[in-house]
Amino acid sequence: MRIDVQSHTFPLEYARFLAKHSRYPAVTINGSDLVIDYKKNFVAKGAWDRWSPEKTIKEMDENNIDLTLLSLSPPCASLLPGDLAIPGARIANEGLMEISAQYPGRFKLVGTLPWNLPGAAIEEARRIKKEGFVGVTLFSQIGPEDPVDLPVYHQIYEELANIGLVIFLHPMPMPWGDYLREYHLVPMVGFMVTEGLALLRLIMSGVVEKNPKLRIVHPHCGGILPALAGRIWNMTAHMGRGMDLITVQPTDMLKTEQIWYDTVSPDPISMKFLADFLGSTERIMFGSDAPWISMSLLLDQLHEAFPDEKDRENIMSGAAKNLLGI
Numbered sequence: 001m002r003i004d005v006q007s008h009t010f011p012l013e014y015a016r017f018l019a020k021h022s023r024y025p026a027v028t029i030n031g032s033d034l035v036i037d038y039k040k041n042f043v044a045k046g047a048w049d050r051w052s053p054e055k056t057i058k059e060m061d062e063n064n065i066d067l068t069l070l071s072l073s074p075p076c077a078s079l080l081p082g083d084l085a086i087p088g089a090r091i092a093n094e095g096l097m098e099i100s101a102q103y104p105g106r107f108k109l110v111g112t113l114p115w116n117l118p119g120a121a122i123e124e125a126r127r128i129k130k131e132g133f134v135g136v137t138l139f140s141q142i143g144p145e146d147p148v149d150l151p152v153y154h155q156i157y158e159e160l161a162n163i164g165l166v167i168f169l170h171p172m173p174m175p176w177g178d179y180l181r182e183y184h185l186v187p188m189v190g191f192m193v194t195e196g197l198a199l200l201r202l203i204m205s206g207v208v209e210k211n212p213k214l215r216i217v218h219p220h221c222g223g224i225l226p227a228l229a230g231r232i233w234n235m236t237a238h239m240g241r242g243m244d245l246i247t248v249q250p251t252d253m254l255k256t257e258q259i260w261y262d263t264v265s266p267d268p269i270s271m272k273f274l275a276d277f278l279g280s281t282e283r284i285m286f287g288s289d290a291p292w293i294s295m296s297l298l299l300d301q302l303h304e305a306f307p308d309e310k311d312r313e314n315i316m317s318g319a320a321k322n323l324l325g326i
Contacts, residue, residue: 002064002286003066003321005069009056024079025079053102078116092111109133115138128165135168135217154210167215169198204245219261219262233249254277262284262286271302281311283319284319
């Protein structure tokens with residue numbers, strides 16, 4: 001079985017709900033196009049057929065992908081004002097379930113939560129776990145700008161660890177994105193920075209260490225973190241900074257069984273660099289980031305990065321099976 005652990009869609013009813021209620025970002029449906037405007041810091045545009053499950057299935061079949069983990073493209077429900085995050089998350093998750101029902105056996109689902117409302121988030125997590133979801137998406141901030149490690153959210157992480165839902169990190173336009181407005185720097189660089197900051201905050205706040213059953217998937221070959229590991233180590237282990245709430249060095253935590261990674265970085269050097277940083281491919285999984293990157297391109301680069309068939313087999317199948325118990 002060949003598995004893709006990062007693929008996205010955008011259910012139509014969720015888009016309509018956002019268009020009606022969302023204040024940030026502004027969501028507009030123009031005929032066959034969807035426009036998501038994060039107050040000019042970043043504007044995402046796409047035709048509906050970009051996210052169609054038919055397109056995903058076609059690409060899976062062309063590349064011999066048997067199973068895909070399907071998740072929601074941003075924006076997340078926790079950006080909706082007030083209690084609207086609750087129906088927003090449910091509408092998004094129901095949309096994912098409808099897509100999965102159309103193609104039995106082809107998708108496992110990664111849900112969304114009203115993260116800004118911890119009690120409701122826990123309730124929705126329990127509900128989708130019963131529906132067979134394997135994980136939830138955590139975007140790089142909760143609501144427009146809350147750090148993911150605020151104490152009020154710790155109870156959600158405890159529950160996810162207890163019920164066995166994997167956290168799949170994903171970037172979202174950051175509140176300081178105006179600095180990156182020009183040259184498409186938000187998706188080019190900003191996303192990698194903001195997702196790395198989110199994981200570091202979860203580690204350095206003690207959330208990861210206090211919940212040993214918690215599993216987190218960091219996308220994009222670890223983003224900035226493997227490249228900055230030496231600096232992180234020096235600041236924490238050598239200079240003793242940022243260690244007030246933890247006993248395990250952050251760079252050591254990045255290599256434990258609690259943190260997993262996908263290959264969504266279209267460059268064989270990045271893929272190999274991640275494996276060298278971790279010392280193995282044990283917790284590296286294939287991801288396509290469909291519909292944003294060519295699946296066939298990533299597969300070709302994976303083959304180039306890992307000439308050893310055992311490594312490729314683990315990345316395409318073994319690691320995901322171990323993480324998800326499938």
